[in-house]
Amino acid sequence: MAIIVEAIKHLFKRPVTLRYPFEKEAPPKGFRGRPIWDMHRCVGCGLCSRICPSGAIEMIGRGHEASIKHYVDRCLFCGQCSESCPRNAIRLMNDFEHASYSRDSMIYEYKRES
């Protein structure tokens, strides 16, 4: 019977859940979201693409001409790439809404400005 008192009390309280698409809760500081590349810093060493556990990072070209393709549908959000980057060119973002109807729209390309 102990739980009934608790249950009745909650009838007069505000709901605990958020009405998600309309109300959003911001993730805390240090959240591991989608990684983004700062191509001004990138030297094209290719360490991120070799160390990625799920093969989500593809490097096209070599060295200072290289561009990066990031397949967010394969990404584990482990942050190992940003940890391994010798030039701190990879930063983890705060966003968490990556769902999409097509895989092609889940590829992020990072090209160098010429």
Added chain:
Amino acid sequence: MRREDKITAEMQEKLKEKIIAIEVPRERRIFAYIKTEALKESIKFLKDIGFKHLSTITGVDVEDGIELIYHLALDGSIELSLRLKVQKDDPRVPTITDIIPGAVLYEREVHEMFGVNFEGHPDLSPLILPEEWPRNIYPLRKKHTLEHLKNLIFKKEDGE
């Protein structure tokens, strides 16, 4: 004298030349390498001195055979890995389910993954692999690389 050394001394005394090698790499870990025919005797002896808990059985595909490693625990603290080797073409070893009933699923798992026959095991029917899995394909053996397994499975599928 450390507990580990006491146990190894006791084992040496009891099993004598049936032990090929024994070592204590660190605190609370013992690795013992025994002859295949001494399995039941060793397990019985170890159970009597307190190794009642069988953590798991690991199979390892080495070049000249399949190694079976029985991980036993004494009061939860000392983990003894009892290792023995069986032949690759006809791997067979007596079951230990009559001594440690908890081994029943571990033996089935090794049977499926490595094709080791546990003689006297009550039920070696498929446990993990699908019913239609081809016979004599033991996926954790080294000769089955991922590409090999993939080819094998898809060739059959395309024929259907």
Added chain:
Amino acid sequence: MSYGSMIKVPFGPQHPALKEPEHFLFEIDGDIIVNVKPRIGYNHRGIEKAFERRTYIQNIYLAERICGICSDAHTTCYTQAIEELLDVEVPPRARYIRVIVAELERIHSHSLWLGIAAHEIGFDTLFMHLWRDREAVMDVLELVSGNRVHYAMNTIGGVRREIASEIIPKIIGSLDFLEKRTKYYMKVLRSEQTVLKRTVDIGVLKPEDAVELCAVGPTLRASGVKNDVRRDDPYAAYDEIPFNIVTDDGCDVFSRILVRCGEILESINMIRYALDHMPSGMLRVRVPMAVKPGEAVSRVEAPRGELIHYVKSNGSTRPERYKVRSPTLANIPALCKMLIGQHVADIPIILAGIDPCFACMDRLVFVDVKTNKKKALDFESFRKIVRKQRELL
């Protein structure tokens, strides 16, 4: 009373009582279970084979994905095994952080289980309340590690993230809230007839059977056997943190509930102690990519019980053989023993009683869950199937 005729009832792989696919074949006489045959493997993903193909760093994240609920336990076990092979000493602060995350995970796993147990006996009010309060610990885990489920805290040679001093008050606040709530739920569980009638003397596992069938974790401790890897084979900083092993002599589902509640309270105290006594210093040591030949056995007390990993290295950057035995597999023989002689209606709660995690249990080969046909679910072949189906339409 015997009805003389045996009926076979298949249970699962898809079944409303279980959230994961697993098959049990029950032989029943009237309403009484006479025999149980488990058939596992519906969640096999080929993880042990995959370990041999990846580098040691990549394998940390693979180990994490063996299970979603005890992800930290698997990485702790994995990194410990590799550290033993490399002969590196983990810095003291990292060992304390490992304990803190492991205990937070235990709280989250146990409260998740309590909710499921309440749900299995049809007590959904309790289930909702428990899961609402579980959010407190999930938020702490997200704050500490950056993710709710896969914490990615451990790395070979230490931990990856610092627990900053400014978030410690927040953690303490959440722990106080959880302690208050857990004590309240213990009171509810002890007095509520709905719970008592469905769990007391159900699924009895005698201590001698539990030892004989190699049961582990809370299932074993609820049968009155004092066994805990954290005390018996201490790892991380468990040898420096005082704690009690919670046991109960009831041997039934109700004592499993009490043991898990007790462990939540114990974990809360351990985290408080660890936060107070955390030494300062560095978080990780640098380790080489290649591991010298050797082998190691690593054990961890996961929320569900003893977890054991075995690794054999060959001097390259990839392991030669990796073996995982999760606690649920160890508890299946004991589970079959518990079920015999029970009523069909009690199957869900007894099954849930060992806190099964079938994703952990099944690791190796390839299974397509949808068609139940064996195949490697790689992307190309999957696309081929989808295309074929489209053509048919």
